[in-house]
Amino acid sequence: MEVNMSIDGDQFIDVEKFWFVHCSLVRYSGIIRTEFLAADYANYANGPHGNLMTRPYALILVLLLLVGAAVCSCSRYQPFKLNGPLVSSATTMVTAWYFPKNPLTDPTLDDSKLSKEIKWGFRIFTDTPHEAPQFSPSKVSCNNCHLNGGQRERSLPLVGVAGMFPEYNRRSGRLYSLGDRIVDCFVRSENAAGATEAGDGEALPSTTSKEVLAVSAYLTWLARGSEVGKNPAWRGQNVIASSNLIPIEKLDARKGEALFMEHCTNCHGEDGQGVAIGDKKAGPLWGPDSWNDGAGAARVYTLAGIIRYSMPYLNPGSLTDEEAQQLAAFINSKPRPSYPFKQQDYRTEKLPVDSVYYTRR
Structure with missing residues (x-):
């Protein structure tokens, strides 16, 4: 779609379609830099041309944001208040790349082997496909959900969880160590299990894999x-109340698709594969590069909880419980990689009703 339109001889930008308004102050790799992210156009929709903004005004805004970022980089600026140790769930994607605790900038970490492991674990967590490609055939990072x-x-916070x-894992029916849980994430959410279908069984991570130890x-x-x-x-606050859960058979993927086109395509694209915003891109929601069908997000109610409280990133928490479930039903009606060991899951526990990719037994 063409975003530049001539009205009364001026060049205008459709704010709804153009990605520049929000400026994020990001402490990453030891420096603060600006990220121009998806536009929250509501503040500009009341102008004389609705969602349209003149190109000169847009350029002025960009310059002002850059200047503001330069000023902030000279101080220990924090653009928002934390909720305890966590970024508030009410903040928008302007805070997407802010980390209250960032090992890459933490002065208490030195050049010791442990500090280097912590820093690498953080890099794996936030950029899994590039930092741990052997165990991440998908294009999904840990940071896409957490x-x-x-x-x-x-948003599935992990502070204090280690x-x-x-702890007992219902899916496997046994006690899990922290390493076991990380392996599960690699195998399912990052689809490391896909390597077994390609004939490379050695690509499966273990609790002693260096990437697992770093995370x-x-x-x-x-x-x-x-x-x-x-x-x-x-912990556990991203769950929809059981009293508000809609029976799986009553969810309508078509309603979810309509909601997706209305609320989600700016960041995820109509094909669900993600839209590049600067050097960042939302992870694919379905298809060969997404999480596999044995992942937690492949469960409808689990995914609905993530959507309900974390999305849409421009206005998180604005969807209703029903809308989140309809969206999750749509996303999890789409094809995705197959987890080859599903028959080993839920042997001692009842198969959850929202495990829609599993054969009922």
Whole structure:
């Protein structure tokens, strides 16, 4: 779609379609830099041409944002208040690449082997396909679900969670160590299991794989100061109340598709594969590069909880419980890689009703 339109002789930009308005101050790789992200055009929709903004005005805005970022880079500027140790779930994608605890800039970390492991674990977490390509045939990063490096409220936060392991895993029917849980994420969400279908069984991660140990070091670092064995108050808050769950058979993927086209395509694209915003891109929601059908996000209610409290990123929490479930039903009606070991899951526990990719037994 053409975004430049001539009205009364001036060049205009459709703010709804153009990606520049929000400026994120990002402490990444030791420096602050600007990220121009998807536009929240509501503040500009009341102008004389609706969602259209003159090109000169847009350029002036960009320059002002750049100047503001330069000023902020000279101080310990924090653009918003935290909710405890976490980024508030009410903040928009302007905070997408802000990390309350960032090992790449933390002055308490030195050049020791442990510090280097923590830093690498953080890089794997936030850029999994590039930092751990052997175990990430998908284009999904840990950070796509656990936003802000696992430090965002109601987005599967992981601060303090390392101290909860070992814990019982219902899917496998046994105790899981932290390493076991990380392996599961690689095998399912990053689809490392896809390597077995390609005949490369050695590509499967184990609890002693260096990438798994590095992520474990990062998550353990995030748990410093937390009480071992005490469940963090923010854990499990991205769940839709059971009283509001809609029976799976009553969810309508067509309604979910309509909601997707209305609320999600700016960042995820109509094909669900993600839209590039600067050097960042939302992970694919279906298809060969997405999570496989054995992942947690392949469960409708689990995905609905993520959507309900984390999306849409320009106005998180604005969807209703029903809308989130309809969206999840649509996304999980789409094809995705097959997890080859599903028959080993839920042997001692009842198969969840929202595990739509599993054969009922």
